Amino acid sequence: MAQDHSSAQARPGPMSRAFNAFFVWLFGVTGWRVVGALPPGGKYVLAGASHTSNWDFIVFLGVVHEMGVKPRYMGKHSLFRWPMRRFMLDMGGIPVDRSKRANMVQQVVERIHAEDDFALVVAVEGTRSPTTEWKSGFYRIALAAGIPIVCVGPDYDRKLGIIGPVIQPTGDYEADMQVAIDFYKQLKPAHPEKALFPDGSGISDQRLDITDYPVCKGRNR
Template sequence: MHRTVFTTPVVNTLLRGLSIAYLKLTGWRVEGSLPEVARKSVLIAAPHTSNWDLPYTLMVAFALRLNIYWMGKQSIFKAPFGGLMRWLGGIPVNRAQSSNLVAASADAIRAADGPLQLIVPPEGTRSKTRYWKTGFYYIALGAKVPIVMAYMDYATKRSGLGPLFQPTGDVDADMAAIKVFYAPFKGKNADQFENVN
């Protein structure tokens, strides 16, 4: 995987301090920590309802000392911001040609030399959607890594890492169990997060 702000010495330390200070000043509480067994993992990013989710996610990742990568639609990686987005951990996704994205993502996690947490929003979009995409699930299953149930609750200003979830291969039962955890959380645009099967 490419170098990011999370693996850049000095800058990482500076941005971690600024992130912690900003979150504290604005009333956000960061919760949880990444267990050693989840150094390589897939993080669910939910609810995902606003462009504000990205900067808050990056700040929480700094506070928790994570080494994250995240997927974003290809259009946000165009000039002049493409290089910056990649440095922030972004991986461009062409939604029209994403058939091998799951396998490639699983391979990248397995091949990584050090810690790597891949953040995937199950809604696949900030817009309102009734059904969650299962890409995050199959990436974790293929890479043989746990899913970390990360959350951002704008209603209570809490964000962090919830429990680990090990995919069993029974996608219907597993997705139902995961969605139970996310039921209480509210996104910035709460009406756009519909936690249904």
């Protein structure tokens, strides 16, 4: 795959700057905060759940802004064409070829190795609808690249974007992801009835204890 680093090098265009600024402002003005800490090193997969509302996108933008992270996400290469190419790249998009002749995992791993910092963002369910079929591509990418998976999720009751456990993939997907599932189950998504986990269970009645979670003060505070 041809290397395209323009999203990491060029200053974002006015449309993407305005888009991002508005939603970051909305995150703050509605009272949301961020707690938790990212691992050192600058390269990791940010695995988000539970994804039950369009508002989750605003929470996501607010969290990465507060933490000073430039998010990256995977997108079908055909979407990165005029007139949307610049906007897609500005927002952190990585064009990947999902045809049978291309190895998507290897494409992204090559990008991770080529850059100094890389925060790949994924929604582990891949949909806002209830599903027990969680994605595994992000896990295979983290394993192949040798980078950790950081569990991140929204807690709507407390208006918190929570950065939780850091998982170093071992190759045992079920055992590693159980740590993530135990974390996500203790967060209250926008629509708890839509949250479903691979074992068929839903959100727990137990809420996550955030006593020891550091509060992010924000980049500009």
